[in-house]
Amino acid sequence: MKRWGLMCLLVLLLAGCQKVQPQVDWEKRALELVGKSFETTVQLTYGEISATMELKRELPDGYTILFHSPPSLKGIQLEAQGEDLLFRYGEMELASSWDQMPAGAVVKVLREAIQAVESGENLQTVPQDSTVAISGRLDSGDFTLTVDGESGAFLSMTALDGELTLTFEDFSY
Numbered sequence: 218m219k220r221w222g223l224m225c226l227l228v229l230l231l232a233g234c235q236k237v238q239p240q241v242d243w244e245k246r247a248l249e250l251v252g253k254s255f256e257t258t259v260q261l262t263y264g265e266i267s268a269t270m271e272l273k274r275e276l277p278d279g280y281t282i283l284f285h286s287p288p289s290l291k292g293i294q295l296e297a298q299g300e301d302l303l304f305r306y307g308e309m310e311l312a313s314s315w316d317q318m319p320a321g322a323v324v325k326v327l328r329e330a331i332q333a334v335e336s337g338e339n340l341q342t343v344p345q346d347s348t349v350a351i352s353g354r355l356d357s358g359d360f361t362l363t364v365d366g367e368s369g370a371f372l373s374m375t376a377l378d379g380e381l382t383l384t385f386e387d388f389s390y
Contacts, residue, residue, distance in 0.1 A: 257371065257388040263323055263381045272324075274331075282324055295324065326376045327383060330360045348372060 254276050261268045268290055273281040280297040284290035294305040304311040333353045334340065343350045344366065352361045360376040370388035375381065 253369070253390045255371075255388060255390050258386045260384040260386065261323065261382070263377075272327075278328075280324065280328060297324075297328075323381060326355065326357055326360070326381060327374060329355050329357075330362055330374060330376065333360075334362060 254274050256271070256273045259270050259272050261270060267287065268284055269286045270290075271281075271283045271285070275281075278297075278299050280295070282295040282297075284293045292306060296303040296305065300314060302313045302317075304313055330353065333355060334351055339353055341352045343352070347366045348363055349366045350361055350363045352359065354360075355376070358376060358378050360374060362374045363372045364370060365372055368388075369390065371383075371385040372388075373385065374383040
């Protein structure tokens with residue numbers, strides 16, 4: 218009986234000595250990473266329009282967008298710094314603003330969502346497994362940006378009452 222009691226005590230002690238894995242705060246980690254420069258391929262759906270583009274963000278507020286599809290947008294490049302937008306296609310260049318170019322207006326929503334997340338104000342975060350859904354409100358309506366909690370990689374975004382969907386692939390900081 219004494220032996221049985223010692224064996225139980227040993228098992229309990231060993232169980233209590235197991236290394237405890239630290240809990241990762243996915244929400245905090247994701248919010249920390251959102252404000253960095255990045256590159257990604259984006260699958261964009263806006264209403265009946267579908268497009269594929271490369272998107273690069275350079276701090277503090279520079280964006281470069283290069284469309285790969287559909288054929289009607291292929292080769293169009295938008296370069297933005299702050300509120301200034303430069304439209305390029307082949308040898309042609311045109312200075313514009315975000316709102317004057319339909320493609321620019323769509324990307325403006327992503328830019329504003331990133332700015333809203335960086336400010337950290339009026340956001341709701343919902344951690345799910347190793348992802349975090351970050352929701353907020355823009356002048357154009359509500360948005361939800363889903364990021365990988367560990368790497369901070371953007372996974373998807375919806376906005377404009379669900380009409381705009383962005384899916385991010387090959388995301389890197």
